[in-house]
Amino acid sequence: VQLQASGGGLVQAGGSLRLSCLASGRTFSNYGLGWFRQAPGKERELVATINFSGELTYYADSVKGRFTISRDNAKSTAYLQMNNLKPEDTAVYYCALAAFRTYVLNPTGYNYWGQGTQVTVSS
Numbered sequence: 001v002q003l004q005a006s007g008g009g010l011v012q013a014g015g016s017l018r019l020s021c022l023a024s025g026r027t028f029s030n031y032g033l034g035w036f037r038q039a040p041g042k043e044r045e046l047v048a049t050i051n052f053s054g055e056l057t058y059y060a061d062s063v064k065g066r067f068t069i070s071r072d073n074a075k076s077t078a079y080l081q082m083n084n085l086k087p088e089d090t091a092v093y094y095c096a097l098a099a100f101r102t103y104v105l106n107p108t109g110y111n112y113w114g115q116g117t118q119v120t121v122s123s
Helices: none
Strands: 002-006 009-012 017-024 033-038 045-050 057-059 067-072 077-082 091-098 110-113 117-122
Touching: 002 091, 002 110, 017 033, 017 091, 017 117, 033 067, 033 077, 045 067, 045 077, 057 067, 077 091
Parallel strands: 009 117
Antiparallel strands: 002 017, 017 077, 033 045, 033 091, 045 057, 067 077, 091 110, 091 117
């Protein structure tokens, strides 16, 4: 399985970005998916996760109301729409495919990880 994350970049505070995660090599639609991020000197943290069908989602408190996770199973692609970005959102963002159909909060519940895409928010 390969996951390719894209869409990162440099944006001013208050701006928006949409990240994409394209999956290949496995039945994408059977598994939950998560977006994580890791800032320099910090541990990787869960941003948002979605179940196999896209009906159930979970967000970290820090992004709730600003970020939206979604998926298009026909395109084997997941998205993370990020609005009202803040400097503290600066990190490398990773998508990961879960081992289960549900959404998964713990990083150990993910089998496959993308390479990451840098998001930098300037103040």
